[in-house]
Amino acid sequence: MKRTRRNHGAAFKTQVAFAAVKGEKTLAELATQFGVHPTQITEWKQQLLTRAVDVFGGTMKATLDVPDLKVLHAKIGQLALENDFLEGALIKAGLLSAKR
Secondary structure, eight states, X not given: OOOOOOOOOHHHHHHHHHHHHHTSSOHHHHHHHHXXXXXXXXXXXXXXXXXXXXXXXXXXXXXXXXXXXXXXHHHHHHHHHHHHHHHHHHHHTTSSOSOO
16 A cells, blocks of 8 residues: 655654754654654754754855756757757758658
C-alpha cells in the first residue's frame, strides 16, 4: 500500500529541529515521537543551525548563489530560437536534411 506524501509546516519542522538541538532524546526517540525519519530530523536540524545566523542580521551565501530563474528561462528561449533559425538556414543551404 502506497503512503501519500506528507508536507510538514514550518512550525512543525522548527519544533522537531529544536528538540534535536536540545539533545535530550536520541534521534530514534524523536523519530518515533514526531513520526518522521531520523535523516529528516538531521536535515531540519542542520537547516536550523545554518540559518540561525539570519535571525541576528547575518547573511547567507546559499541564498546569494541561487540563480534567477527568469533570466535562465529567457536565455533558454533565446537559444531555442537561434537553434531553430540556424537549423532552417542549414536545411535551406542543403547542408542538413529536413528529416530530423
